[in-house]
Amino acid sequence: MAGTPAIELRGLARHFGERTALRDVSVVVPAGATLAVLGRNGAGKSTLLRILATLLRPHQGEVAVLGEPLPKRAFAVRARLGLLAHEPLLYRDLSGRENLRYHARLYRLPEERVEQVLEAVKMGGRGDDPVRLLSRGMVQRLAVCRAVLHDPEVLLLDEPRANLDPAATGLVEPLIGRESGRTRVLTSHDPQAALAEADLALGLRDGRPAWLGPAAAVTPEQVRELYA
């Protein structure tokens, strides 16, 4: 499978009732590359991530992740995908450690992996506190732990650094940053920061691609127009 793109979209469309959330989205992301998806609120960024995460079905077009067509082969890619969504996907009345152990059981991972990721984000000491008692930044660190617990090849990151202070951002960088070596699709409301860490960039306007190309080639004018 050498040379297979990590992500391949051709003519992707998705509707919610009468509303078109995505239309004519085509993009190829090579393995190990980072795609920044930019656009205003409601442009379709989160919908795109949810389709790639196998949580939503595409209504038109072709979607392949790690060479596996979706949704047909969704089961085959789930263990190789990680999603860091807007919501942390953690139970508030369980501790961080209990939450991660639960996820470790779903992914059939040894419990040592839980301690490994908790230590990586310096949450081992607060790992037994209920999630509802933690600050937003701490919850986001736990959400990062959950997303990378199974060491996924592809990471889907929706505003990954939301609520993180600079120190916490530094802690999660080896797990979700460029240095993690994973294929990444990330959305951000900070276009400059997203473009700086991306290889490719996709601008979405009302669900349609406004532009697509190397992140380094995106001009400030294009970004301004996208958010105008």
Place this chain on the structure above:
Amino acid sequence: MRTALAVLRKDLRLELRTFETVPAMALFAVTTFVIFHFGLGQATISGQLAAGVLTVTVLFSGMLGINRLFVTEREQGGFDAFLLAPVDRTSLLLAKAAALFTFLVVLELIAVPAFGLLLLGPSLGPALPGLAVVLLLADLGIAVIGTLVSAIAVHTRARDLIGPVIGLPLMIPALIAMARGAAAPLAAHGAASVPLKWLEVLALYDVVFALLAYAVFDFLLED
């Protein structure tokens, strides 16, 4: 099976931590018995009337648990987290039905003695073995249908209404069998054994709806 056990363990731990569901079910049941105690205007009841009161109370208390079964998953992202994992989705059905079954059994451990104290004429002791068999078989059916209905309802805006509106009609066969089956052990002239016919109806209902739930549950989780 391992996945179902992981989800069940998590659900029971959450309930033990929050006490959001079972205490409400138990309180509702005891309150209903008090209302029946005064509303019926009889010091004690037995036989078919007693069985009917117990059946209706267990069912309506169970609806509280059914309505709450998937609320945490929806509100705290448990659905998405589960659907992201490389697991058989039917294990969620198995785990949730097992959790609801457990809640119903705990409810009955509180409600049945309260029923005996507040309403029942004959002594509860001799009735218990027969009653336990009827209740366990009925709980199984309520748990399976309840899980299915709850999974449908949780995706709708009117989820508090959808549960009873869809669930109650589907449960009618089980409730008839439960009420008829429980009448014999609760008879005034002393506990009699449960007629086999009603146990068979309950068991058949459980099997049919378990197969139906197994067949359709995957589709309910699709977007």
